[in-house]
Amino acid sequence: xxxxxxxxAEEDFQIIKEYTLLPILLDMLARDMNELKKHRDKMIxxxxxxxxxxxxxxxxxxxxxxxxxxxxxxIRILHTEKNAQGIRVEYKVRGYIHYxxxxxxxxxxxxxxxxxxxRRRSG
Amino acid sequence: MNEKRERVIFxxxxxxxxxxxxxxxxxxxRDMPVAVxxxxxxxxxxxxxxxxxxxxxxxxxxxxxxxALTKCxxxxxxxxxxxxxxxxxxxxxxIYEEFTDLVEIFSIDEQFLDITASLPFFGDPVTIAxxxxxxxxxxxxxxxxxxxxxxxxxxxxxxxxxxxxxxxxIFTLPASEIETLLWPQPVHKMFGVGxxxxxxxxxxxxxxIGDIAGTPLPCLKDKFRARFxxxxxxxxxxxxxxxxxxxxxxxxxxxxxxPPKSVGHMMTLPRDYTEPxxxxxxxxxxxxxxCRDCRRQGYMGFVVTVSCMCSPYESPTGFSRQMKMTxxxxxxxxxxxxxxxxxxxYWDQMPVRRVGVTLSQLVDDRTYQLTLFEDQVKLRALDxxxxxxxxxxxxxxxxxxSSLTDAGQAKDRSLKIGGHFK
Numbered sequence: 261x262x263x264x265x266x267x268x269a270e271e272d273f274q275i276i277k278e279y280t281l282l283p284i285l286l287d288m289l290a291r292d293m294n295e296l297k298k299h300r301d302k303m304i305x306x307x308x309x310x311x312x313x314x315x316x317x318x319x320x321x322x323x324x325x326x327x328x329x330x331x332x333x334x335i336r337i338l339h340t341e342k343n344a345q346g347i348r349v350e351y352k353v354r355g356y357i358h359y360x361x362x363x364x365x366x367x368x369x370x371x372x373x374x375x376x377x378x379r380r381r382s383g
Numbered sequence: 384m385n386e387k388r389e390r391v392i393f394x395x396x397x398x399x400x401x402x403x404x405x406x407x408x409x410x411x412x413r414d415m416p417v418a419v420x421x422x423x424x425x426x427x428x429x430x431x432x433x434x435x436x437x438x439x440x441x442x443x444x445x446x447x448x449x450x451a452l453t454k455c456x457x458x459x460x461x462x463x464x465x466x467x468x469x470x471x472x473x474x475x476x477x478i479y480e481e482f483t484d485l486v487e488i489f490s491i492d493e494q495f496l497d498i499t500a501s502l503p504f505f506g507d508p509v510t511i512a513x514x515x516x517x518x519x520x521x522x523x524x525x526x527x528x529x530x531x532x533x534x535x536x537x538x539x540x541x542x543x544x545x546x547x548x549x550x551x552x553i554f555t556l557p558a559s560e561i562e563t564l565l566w567p568q569p570v571h572k573m574f575g576v577g578x579x580x581x582x583x584x585x586x587x588x589x590x591x592i593g594d595i596a597g598t599p600l601p602c603l604k605d606k607f608r609a610r611f612x613x614x615x616x617x618x619x620x621x622x623x624x625x626x627x628x629x630x631x632x633x634x635x636x637x638x639x640x641x642p643p644k645s646v647g648h649m650m651t652l653p654r655d656y657t658e659p660x661x662x663x664x665x666x667x668x669x670x671x672x673x674c675r676d677c678r679r680q681g682y683m684g685f686v687v688t689v690s691c692m693c694s695p696y697e698s699p700t701g702f703s704r705q706m707k708m709t710x711x712x713x714x715x716x717x718x719x720x721x722x723x724x725x726x727x728x729y730w731d732q733m734p735v736r737r738v739g740v741t742l743s744q745l746v747d748d749r750t751y752q753l754t755l756f757e758d759q760v761k762l763r764a765l766d767x768x769x770x771x772x773x774x775x776x777x778x779x780x781x782x783x784x785s786s787l788t789d790a791g792q793a794k795d796r797s798l799k800i801g802g803h804f805k
Contacts, residue, residue: 264505264506264510266505267505267506267510267511267514270521273517273518273521273522277521277522345470358481359478359481361477361478361522362522362523363470363471363474363523365408365467366407366408366523366524368408369407369408369409369524372410373410376410
């Protein structure tokens with residue numbers, strides 16, 4: 261944790277970044293799983309569905325862990341705004357307000373990286 | 384507060400900005416050499432930015448795409464997205480503004496920050512620089528290098544000479560150490576000195592930055608006058624002050640809010656234009672762009688400047704001439720008459736490869752001189768109508784009929800910013 265409470269530590273905004281991106285990944289997975297369920301060729305799609313379900317289930321404990329770390333580090337989300345450009349989060353770290361912004365194109369790229377990392381972790 | 388306290392200025396520079404933005408957006412290219420480049424067909428086929436991996440293959444900024452591909456056949460070439468880079472740049476500026484309200488945009492990938500008043504809140508300059516680096520990297524995928532010093536020119540020098548080459552991308556250049564750190568550096572590393580200026584300094588017997596700094600200013604002015612003519616005093620003083628690290632200018636957040644001194648546009652043509660009707664088409668398109676910009680910003684101009692460069696590339700001919708109109712205006716057809724007069728007076732009939740139009744000596748357009756010879760209200764209303772159509776539906780929504788000919792570039796240019804794709 262940073263010595264100066266006014267300045268964020270790298271871990272602080274990494275937590276915010278993951279806590280912002282994981283729910284978007286959940287929404288994306290839910291949408292894609294619904295899409296896959298419509299297909300008739302169950303043999304192939306069931307396999308993909310099962311894999312996506314596994315990822316979805318792995319996200320919830322991650323989110324719980326992030327929430328716990330946020331409490332421990334006194335981080336609170338104040339406001340989240342999604343618009344055509346991307347996402348903007350206003351949050352408080354140890355009493356001081358900061359912002360996290362990410363453009364839409366990078367959100368997608370970061371989600372792909374997150375997915376890849378999760379796959380690596382789950383083996 | 385102690386008014387004599389030394390300022391703390393950062394110059395934050397984004398590494399391979401366009402390429403870094405593209406790499407962040409394309410994680411599949413993370414370990415590949417990536418370059419952002421224009422298209423060869425349109426003579427804009429140069430490397431605008433190359434990532435560090437591509438630079439490792441010898442690919443350099445501003446070299447021809449073909450040459451870059453010879454050096455690195457597996458180079459991933461991405462088309463530029465200028466609007467996106469501008470959005471990312473604005474976002475990075477916003478991140479800096481979380482640390483200080485004194486942020487001055489120097490270019491799309493460089494900003495000055497005055498963090499003097501932020502130190503009591505956030506800690507020492509290096510801690511702030513590290514935090515900025517981490518935050519920008521986390522939110523945009525762009526690595527920032529930061530030069531730290533007591534004024535803008537030293538911060539810029541600290542970035543260019545050291546921070547860009549450092550592993551951590553941060554370098555502090557205290558004003559007290561320029562004698563030991565800066566002065567032994569060769570002249571070509573100084574800000575504002577390119578290959579031609581280096582050759583001039585070499586001819587004047589100055590090979591290190593210290594040689595310039597150590598020359599008394601009146602003596603340097605004399606040397607410059609002997610080499611460049613009478614009008615070189617200011618240039619000599621700029622060089623001398625840069626070498627001595629002297630810069631009192633404040634970090635000014637409103638750089639882009641100050642009124643412009645001129646409004647101009649330039650176009651490199653996709654092929655050489657030889658026929659007058661072809662050149663006329665381009666002159667009209669450029670004049671239209673310039674006048675529309677003036678109208679949007681609320682200015683009229685007195686002075687029209689036309690510049691032209693003709694082929695061949697190796698020994699080009701060309702001119703840059705200006706003319707003052709009787710009354711200031713931003714009406715396209717009126718300006719076009721002067722543009723044509725200037726162009727055909729000085730054009731040597733050689734094939735045209737680049738042409739530019741500028742309007743200067745700007746005045747407010749809310750009041751204008753009436754004349755019996757034209758209906759200005761009607762002309763202004765027409766310009767206003769076409770401008771509002773373009774603002775709402777895009778620059779190509781309404782164009783001159785001549786722009787629909789082979790010579791016309793208006794449609795193509797509406798897809799670009801600064802000659803590169805939006």
